[in-house]
């Protein structure tokens with residue numbers, strides 16, 4: 461799933477609801493978690509949404525600011541990952557590949 465907000469959200473729910481004998485790992489093509497918030501680190505990067513709606517519903521945003529600074533969002537994701545037993549990611553899964561696509565133009569549609 462990757463280790464962005466979506467993947468760590470999934471990890472949280474798997475950790476909460478999976479049978480105790482299950483083992484699982486998070487794989488990401490990057491060497492650290494955070495997804496968007498790991499990839500982009502330019503000065504001033506922040507969320508556009510308020511963190512009360514952008515953040516995890518099960519984890520209150522721990523900062524006073526309504527919008528999240530990029531580095532704070534990455535740490536927030538890391539805290540959730542740590543709590544669900546996945547403080548790091550394992551790199552790309554063996555044999556995995558990134559799916560790529562190319563937009564196709566339908567003959568019944570006008571050119572873009």
Ligand SMILES: Cc1cc2nc3c(=O)[nH]c(=O)nc-3n(C[C@H](O)[C@H](O)[C@H](O)COP(=O)(O)OP(=O)(O)OC[C@H]3O[C@@H](n4cnc5c(N)ncnc54)[C@H](O)[C@@H]3O)c2cc1C
Nearest residue numbers: 462463464465466467487488489495496507508509557558
């Ligand atoms: C500056 C900025 C501000 C933003 N602000 C907001 C906002 O305020 N509100 C909002 O709703 N959205 C915002 N977004 C969009 C934001 O990216 C998403 O909402 C959210 O962070 C996406 O999380 P995600 O986990 O779905 O995807 P990503 O963060 O993109 O994470 C996906 C992860 O999957 C990994 N991955 C991909 N393919 C593979 C593969 N084949 N194998 C293994 N790993 C793989 C990637 O490396 C990546 O780490 C913003 C984006 C940017 C750049």
